[in-house]
Amino acid sequence: xxxxxxxxxxxxxxxxxxxxxxxxxxxxxxxxxxxxxxxxxxxxxxxxxxxxxxxxxxxxxxxxxxxxxxxxxxxxxxxxxxxxxxxxxxxxxxxxxxxxxxxxxxxxxxxxxxxxxxxxxxxxxxxxxxxxxxxxxxxxxxxxxxxxxxxxxxxxxxxxxxxx
Amino acid sequence: xxxxxxxxxxxxxxxxxxxxxxxxxxxxxxxxxxxxxxxxxxxxxxxxxxxxxxxxxxxxxxxxxxxxxxxxxxxxxxxxxxxxxxxxxxxxxxxxxxxxxxxxxxxxxxxxxxxxxxxxxxxxxxxxxxxxxxxxxxxxxxxxxxxxxxxxxxxxxxxxxxxxxxxxxxxxxxxxxxxxxxxxxxxxxxxxxxxxxxxxxxxxxxxxxxxxxxxxxxxxxxxxxxxxxxxxxxxxxxxxxxxxxxxxxxxxxxxxxxxxxxxxxxxxxxxxxxxxxxxxxxxxxxxxxxxxxxxxxxxxxxxxxxxxxxxxxxxxxxxxxxxxxxxxxxxxxxxxxxxxxxxxxxxxxxxxxxxxxxxxxxxxxxxxxxxxxxxxxxxxxxxxxxxxxxxxxxxxxxxxxxxxxxxxxxxxxxxxxxxxxxxxxxxxxxxxxxxxxxxxxxxxxxxxxxxxxxxxxxxxxxxxxxxxxxxxxxxxxxxxxxxxxxxxxxxxxxxxxxxxxxxxxxxxxxxxxxxxxxxxxxxxxxxxxxxxxxxxxxxxxxxxxxxxxxxxxxxxxxxxxxxxxxxxxxxxxxxxxxxxxxxxxxxxxxxxxxxxxxxxxxxxxxxxxxxxxxxxxxxxxxxxxxxxxxxxxxxxxxxxxxxxxxxxxxxxxxxxx
Ligand code: FES
Ligand code: FES
Numbered sequence: 001x002x003x004x005x006x007x008x009x010x011x012x013x014x015x016x017x018x019x020x021x022x023x024x025x026x027x028x029x030x031x032x033x034x035x036x037x038x039x040x041x042x043x044x045x046x047x048x049x050x051x052x053x054x055x056x057x058x059x060x061x062x063x064x065x066x067x068x069x070x071x072x073x074x075x076x077x078x079x080x081x082x083x084x085x086x087x088x089x090x091x092x093x094x095x096x097x098x099x100x101x102x103x104x105x106x107x108x109x110x111x112x113x114x115x116x117x118x119x120x121x122x123x124x125x126x127x128x129x130x131x132x133x134x135x136x137x138x139x140x141x142x143x144x145x146x147x148x149x150x151x152x153x154x155x156x157x158x159x160x161x162x163x164x
Numbered sequence: 165x166x167x168x169x170x171x172x173x174x175x176x177x178x179x180x181x182x183x184x185x186x187x188x189x190x191x192x193x194x195x196x197x198x199x200x201x202x203x204x205x206x207x208x209x210x211x212x213x214x215x216x217x218x219x220x221x222x223x224x225x226x227x228x229x230x231x232x233x234x235x236x237x238x239x240x241x242x243x244x245x246x247x248x249x250x251x252x253x254x255x256x257x258x259x260x261x262x263x264x265x266x267x268x269x270x271x272x273x274x275x276x277x278x279x280x281x282x283x284x285x286x287x288x289x290x291x292x293x294x295x296x297x298x299x300x301x302x303x304x305x306x307x308x309x310x311x312x313x314x315x316x317x318x319x320x321x322x323x324x325x326x327x328x329x330x331x332x333x334x335x336x337x338x339x340x341x342x343x344x345x346x347x348x349x350x351x352x353x354x355x356x357x358x359x360x361x362x363x364x365x366x367x368x369x370x371x372x373x374x375x376x377x378x379x380x381x382x383x384x385x386x387x388x389x390x391x392x393x394x395x396x397x398x399x400x401x402x403x404x405x406x407x408x409x410x411x412x413x414x415x416x417x418x419x420x421x422x423x424x425x426x427x428x429x430x431x432x433x434x435x436x437x438x439x440x441x442x443x444x445x446x447x448x449x450x451x452x453x454x455x456x457x458x459x460x461x462x463x464x465x466x467x468x469x470x471x472x473x474x475x476x477x478x479x480x481x482x483x484x485x486x487x488x489x490x491x492x493x494x495x496x497x498x499x500x501x502x503x504x505x506x507x508x509x510x511x512x513x514x515x516x517x518x519x520x521x522x523x524x525x526x527x528x529x530x531x532x533x534x535x536x537x538x539x540x541x542x543x544x545x546x547x548x549x550x551x552x553x554x555x556x557x558x559x560x561x562x563x564x565x566x567x568x569x570x571x572x573x574x575x576x577x578x579x580x581x582x583x584x585x586x587x588x589x590x591x592x593x594x595x596x597x598x599x600x601x602x603x604x605x606x607x608x609x610x611x612x613x614x615x616x617x618x619x620x621x622x623x624x625x626x627x628x629x630x631x632x633x634x635x636x637x638x639x640x641x642x643x644x645x646x647x648x649x650x651x652x653x654x655x656x657x658x659x660x661x662x663x664x665x666x667x668x669x670x671x672x673x674x675x676x677x678x679x680x681x682x683x684x685x686x687x688x689x690x691x692x693x694x695x696x697x698x699x700x701x702x703x704x705x706x707x708x709x710x711x712x713x714x715x716x717x718x719x720x721x722x723x724x725x726x727x728x729x730x731x732x733x734x735x736x737x738x739x740x741x742x743x744x745x746x747x748x749x750x751x752x753x754x755x756x757x758x759x760x761x762x763x764x765x766x767x768x769x770x771x772x773x774x775x776x777x778x779x780x781x782x783x784x785x786x787x788x789x790x791x792x793x794x795x796x797x798x799x800x801x802x803x804x805x806x807x808x809x810x811x812x813x814x815x816x817x818x819x820x821x
């Protein structure tokens with residue numbers, strides 16, 4: 001089935017089987033392997049991508065439903081060599097071990113901060129609750145999201161989120 | 165040890181180091197780069213570390229037991245130090261200056277601010293070679309540039325941008341996808357395979373029935389799975405052969421029974437832990453390309469050389485013709501000691517004559533991965549009239565804890581790990597019974613230590629309360645090891661252990677000496693009226709000897725505590741007739757962001773005069789007992805069965821007067 005997707009700002013033509021989930025098209029047809037397979041049933045967060053501003057499980061989303069929508073994957077968050085503040089913050093807090101869950105966590109965090117510039121800790125936990133991490137970096141990831149909120153607030157000229 | 169097997173100075177002056185150890189997110193690539201950079205006096209960015217590529221690295225038995233840094237650090241440091249001395253010798257000839265006047269700086273050698281020569285120039289004509297002396301002098305601490313400095317992981321940027329490549333992300337030309345048809349339970353063999361329908365399905369390249377493996381190779385993953393489901397297979401289930409119980413005496417002091425009989429106070433208790441899953445977030449995956457003259461294996465593995473031999477055997481190739489190139493791997497915490505997924509991909513690739521990626525489904529990962537076996541720990545101890553432990557009896561019942569299967573020579577170190585308490589007790593008898601259990605078992609983080617330390621540290625807490633002693637003071641009076649005493653006292657200090665807490669909250673203490681690493685923890689929990697336990701805070705003091713990357717150690721220990729808290733409160737792999745019943749995150753929940761403690765404070769206080777010891781496992785070891793002891797402190801419920809479910813906590817709770 002021929003489709004045109006908008007992935008990371010670029011139009012990409014694909015021809016997957018009609019029932020294919022977005023995840024397998026990203027990984028197998030477009031070579032965007034930064035989005036990971038974890039469970040295939042919406043329970044782990046490893047495959048999250050941003051579709052029209054919301055973090056969604058690409059393993060559950062049929063690709064044919066994504067044709068007219070803006071898809072952002074982990075590969076599309078940075079601006080060239082300039083990392084997204086959430087990516088910078090994950091490095092600064094060393095909020096990763098094996099890193100397998102990291103793409104999905106960063107996607108959830110970026111989607112959260114795009115709709116709520118100053119989330120409190122409970123909001124961060126809720127927004128990332130779908131992202132499982134077996135290595136146990138939850139505490140560091142929460143600090144990373146708080147740090148990213150702070151730098152993003154400074155960048156737009158308002159006081160850092162934590163001082164409000 | 166030959167220098168050229170360990171360190172190479174590249175034509176551009178950068179340094180490549182080689183090790184058979186594997187990175188699983190425990191930060192060894194970074195720690196090794198730091199060590200080599202330090203000894204060779206170059207910036208860390210100039211060091212590349214090759215791990216586990218069987219065509220490039222010296223033979224290595226495997227990455228286990230948090231021993232990577234302990235084993236490899238000395239070897240890499242010696243090699244790097246020898247390389248530095250060899251470079252100075254060459255520089256001396258090159259510059260016409262006595263070696264004693266020369267020094268290294270940022271990849272160059274010279275005499276102060278005078279003439280300098282780069283490492284690159286010194287290896288232009290001939291690479292460095294030679295036998296590394298065992299007594300090669302190392303750089304003195306005052307000259308250290310990289311050791312002991314926190315450094316973020318060298319892979320960090322690739323991970324956060326999605327560029328990091330895991331086994332399932334390897335995409336060689338002509339890659340095909342494989343799926344395996346599974347028997348209804350472990351050990352089933354296909355006696356008849358009807359593949360007529362499957363062969364006609366879209367995308368199918370080959371249907372394979374070779375030995376124990378039945379599977380399909382197709383152009384796309386969905387096609388391979390659909391065709392594997394369409395195979396009609398008759399399975400023959402193995403006759404269960406009753407395997408024998410192995411009995412291993414781990415400590416046997418004469419007179420233990422007599423000492424127990426004459427003790428002023430005796431107590432007994434039985435603790436149980438269920439089977440648990442390694443529950444890797446990324447299911448097992450491997451890409452294997454089998455050609456007539458050899459094979460290449462891209463996989464996560466703890467044992468690259470063992471995997472090479474297993475794959476070679478499965479496809480009938482000489483082992484020298486198989487190259488294992490370890491890829492980044494989702495954390496597996498020991499589980500990938502088993503070569504299963506790579507062997508499957510190899511057999512499929514051989515028949516399809518294409519490189520094949522096999523990635524297990526989530527359900528396959530739960531159902532067919534080896535797991536940590538259940539354990540039953542029975543303990544009895546006697547105290548004298550002044551509250552000293554005088555006798556200790558401990559029976560450990562569990563199954564094999566390694567992928568290699570039962571082996572009486574290693575049972576005490578594996579299934580019996582940490583069964584002997586680290587306390588001074590005059591008479592003790594500790595016996596391990598290795599008994600068959602229904603599920604396939606294998607290596608898992610800390611092997612049996614987490615189970616044994618749960619029982620021992622819970623029981624020590626019970627003994628202290630039974631004899632009206634403070635649990636910390638009770639431990640200290642039975643410990644003569646100054647490093648163990650120091651971590652205990654420090655964690656009590658930083659956590660405020662013993663101070664009064666609000667109602668339904670409690671502090672629990674536990675400690676361990678695990679493979680040379682000292683760990684003491686205090687957990688603070690809150691127990692709801694429902695019996696639900698929430699871990700609010702954990703404090704941990706760890707002494708792993710000489711510390712190379714303090715933040716790397718902290719990260720590992722924090723993660724170990726977080727994972728162990730999940731085991732303790734949530735996890736149980738249920739099974740029936742040898743089949744795993746909990747095959748999704750729904751039925752096998754693990755801790756999420758909502759369960760994470762408010763803080764996990766890890767203080768890394770290594771004794772820098774002691775050799776580096778592992779940190780990947782020990783952080784997880786005391787946590788179950790620290791939590792259980794905290795639950796007792798909070799509400800008087802002594803729960804001896806893991807996981808500490810709300811029902812169990814409610815049932816064990818004494819009505820508080
Ligand atoms: S792979 Fe999509 S949520 Fe797990
Ligand atoms: S870092 Fe390994 S699963 Fe999260």
